[in-house]
Amino acid sequence: MQGLISNRTLLEPKSLADALRMLRDEGPLVPVAGCTDLYVSLNFGTLDATRFVNLWGLDELRGIRVRGNVLSIGALATYTDIIRSPIVRTRLPMLVAAAREVGAVQIQNRGTIGGNIANGSPAGDTLPVFAAADATVVLRSADTVRRVLFSALYTGYRRSVVRADELIAAIEVPEVRGRQWFRKVGTRAAQAISKVVMAAVAADQPRIALGSVAPTVVRLPSTEAALAAGASIADAQRILLDEIAPIDDMRSTAEYRRRVAANLLARFWNERKRG
Amino acid sequence: MYFTLNGKRTRIDAHPMKRLLDVLREECGLTGTKEGCGEGECGACTVLVNGLPVNACLIPLAHAARTRVTTIEGLGGRHPLQRAFVELGGAQCGICTPGMILAAVALGPRPSLDRMRTGLAGNLCRCTGYSAIYKSIRKASGSKAMRKA
Numbered sequence: 001m002q003g004l005i006s007n008r009t010l011l012e013p014k015s016l017a018d019a020l021r022m023l024r025d026e027g028p029l030v031p032v033a034g035c036t037d038l039y040v041s042l043n044f045g046t047l048d049a050t051r052f053v054n055l056w057g058l059d060e061l062r063g064i065r066v067r068g069n070v071l072s073i074g075a076l077a078t079y080t081d082i083i084r085s086p087i088v089r090t091r092l093p094m095l096v097a098a099a100r101e102v103g104a105v106q107i108q109n110r111g112t113i114g115g116n117i118a119n120g121s122p123a124g125d126t127l128p129v130f131a132a133a134d135a136t137v138v139l140r141s142a143d144t145v146r147r148v149l150f151s152a153l154y155t156g157y158r159r160s161v162v163r164a165d166e167l168i169a170a171i172e173v174p175e176v177r178g179r180q181w182f183r184k185v186g187t188r189a190a191q192a193i194s195k196v197v198m199a200a201v202a203a204d205q206p207r208i209a210l211g212s213v214a215p216t217v218v219r220l221p222s223t224e225a226a227l228a229a230g231a232s233i234a235d236a237q238r239i240l241l242d243e244i245a246p247i248d249d250m251r252s253t254a255e256y257r258r259r260v261a262a263n264l265l266a267r268f269w270n271e272r273k274r275g
Numbered sequence: 276m277y278f279t280l281n282g283k284r285t286r287i288d289a290h291p292m293k294r295l296l297d298v299l300r301e302e303c304g305l306t307g308t309k310e311g312c313g314e315g316e317c318g319a320c321t322v323l324v325n326g327l328p329v330n331a332c333l334i335p336l337a338h339a340a341r342t343r344v345t346t347i348e349g350l351g352g353r354h355p356l357q358r359a360f361v362e363l364g365g366a367q368c369g370i371c372t373p374g375m376i377l378a379a380v381a382l383g384p385r386p387s388l389d390r391m392r393t394g395l396a397g398n399l400c401r402c403t404g405y406s407a408i409y410k411s412i413r414k415a416s417g418s419k420a421m422r423k424a
Contacts, residue, residue, distance in 0.1 A: 010291045010337055032335075036315055039294065039333040043313040052292070056338050080327070104397025105378070107315055109327045110334070190396030191316055 011053045016060050016169070020142040022053050024165045029053040031167055033076055034110035036103070037119045061114070061169060064088060071173040072138075075114025080105075082113065092133065092173055094180035094199050098126045104190040114168040120158045120216075123251075125184060127217040128199035130171060131209035132180075138170040139163075147172070157215035178203030181268045185260050187251075195252040196260045202272035204228060208265065213244040213257055220244075223265065233269050237262040278339045280305075281349030291337035296320045298336050299346055307347035307373045311399070318398035321374030322346050328381045328397075345380075347373035355415040356380060365411030367402035374398050379412045386416060 011029065013019035023029055030049045032038050033056055041047035055061065061076040064085045071091050073082070079099035082088050089096050102108055102116075102125050116124045117137065135150040139162060150171070154160050162168065179202040186192030197211040206227050208220045223240045231239075246257035276287050280303060289302050299305045299322070311319030313332050320331040323345040324338075350357055356376045359365065366372040375398045382394045391409050400408060 005290050005293055008290070008292045010335065012291075012337070034333075035335060035338070036330075036333050039335075040314045042292075043294075043332065054291075054335075054337055103315065104318070105381070105394055106318060106321055106328050106330045106397045107333075109324075109329050190393075191399075 007050050009051045011051070013053060013055075013058065016058050016140070016167075017142070019053055019055060019058060020140060020165070020167065023167065024142040026051075027164055031055050031118070033112040033115045034078065036107050036111040037115060055167070066091070069175050071175075072170050073113055073173070074170050075112060075117075075168045077113050079103075079108035079111055079113075083108065092129070092176065092180070094132070094182040094201075095126060095129045095173075097182040098129050098184070098197075098199065101125055101184045101186075101189065107191075113171060117153070117171065118160075118162065118168055120154060120160055122157065122214060122216055123194045123197065123212045124217065125194060125197055125211070128197055128209035128211045129182065130173070131217050131219050132199040132201050132207045133173045133176050134207070135174075136172045137168055138172060139166045140169040141166045145169075151219055154216035176201055178206075179272055181271065183264055183267065185264070193251060196246075196257050196264065198261070198264045198268065200268045202268070206269075206272075208240075208268070210244060210261055210264075212252075213246040213261055215245075218244065227269065233266050236269070237265055240265050276336060276340050278341060279343045281345060287336065289336055292335045294332055295322070295324075295334040295336055295339050295344070296331035298339070299331060299344075305346050305348050309370050309373060311370065311374075316399070317371070318374045318378065318395075319371050321377045321398060323377055323381060326381065328378045330397075345377065347376060350376065350380070354380075356412065359411040359415035360408070363411045363414060364407040365403065367400075371398060371400040371402075375400065375408060379408075379415075382412070382416075384416050386412065 011022050030052045032052050061074045063074045064077055065072055079102045082099040116126045130150045136147045137153055139146050181200045184194045184197045186194045194212045199209050201207040206224050208224055211217045220243045223236050226236045226239050246254040248254050287302055299308050309319040311317035315330045315333045321328050322331045324342050356379050378395050378398050
């Protein structure tokens with residue numbers, strides 16, 4: 001059942017500064033952008049919040065650009081914006097691959113990168129990409145700007161260091177050297193939430209991140225170090241299994257996720273020199 | 276709040292967080308847009324906002340302000356896609372059809388089968404098995420009257 005709509009308030013900031021002031025002075029407020037996660041909760045009556053701040057019109061958060069060899073993606077960039085961006089295609093093709101597998105075109109046209117990060121689901125499709133790419137999240141409040149390593153953003157299941165008066169303004173990705181790889185395993189190609197999702201970079205020091213196998217997206221530092229030191233794939237798979245903590249849930253089982261995660265590691269490693 | 280609905284400037288006085296789906300059906304009396312799942316999975320409520328297909332069940336009215344919204348009624352009943360869906364059995368029970376046709380409009384002229392499959396992946400049909408839908412789109416897209424909304 002939908003909650004009572006008349007109980008809800010939507011604040012309409014005219015600028016980013018305006019939105020940040022509202023978050024500081026008129027909170028608590030739930031920031032909303034593409035609303036693709038929000039309305040699922042609202043339609044099913046599982047969200048108690050009643051006060052929202054509408055970010056969708058704040059075009060200053062929409063840009064995708066390169067500054068000093070760092071790719072900066074505004075929080076309001078949609079998956080469609082990312083798929084169409086020549087800059088992202090060139091510099092971060094694994095993000096384009098992830099964006100193409102989010103929902104289907106209707107969701108890709110509305111869902112935003114900032115929303116995927118803020119929602120913080122361990123199954124978020126783009127999150128392993130940012131973890132593997134050593135990205136940084138730009139957090140702004142009315143009075144401060146701070147940059148947090150993506151790998152330090154989440155503190156637990158759907159918990160992060162983002163304060164109630166802060167917004168995710170952008171995500172910054174340094175140049176990625178090495179072949180990028182992305183694979184989402186779900187029930188079907190479109191509209192499915194992942195059972196396991198992996199992003200990785202093949203280099204002398206490989207970088208590997210997995211989603212849907214722990215309370216947050218995870219990097220696999222021990223597995224990476226083993227591969228860098230020349231370990232066999234079988235040994236690396238054993239190490240990987242110690243670095244993840246999947247659960248049984250409505251989408252899959254812990255056992256299936258362990259097996260698929262190990263298989264994905266082998267697939268990535270075998271494909272790293274192809275093409 | 277104003278938006279352009281099927282080519283007409285339209286004023287709506289409703290809560291800014293009312294779903295675009297409910298605004299279309301209840302405030303505008305346009306019941307061609309259907310509610311299926313209410314969670315962005317099935318695409319039955321697909322409409323075009325500024326030419327892009329979106330799920331009207333996931334959009335607050337506030338986000339439709341100053342946009343161009345196209346619903347199935349905006350195609351007028353004689354659009355090549357509508358005719359082809361009727362002629363070739365692309366529509367059976369009909370619940371998915373308005374959303375399916377609007378997603379097909381957004382494919383533009385002469386889409387490949389691969390593009391049709393990707394572009395309609397967010398529109399579920401439990402009757403047709405999709406083949407008749409792809410045939411309908413192929414037939415319509417060859418027609419001279421096919422145009423983008």
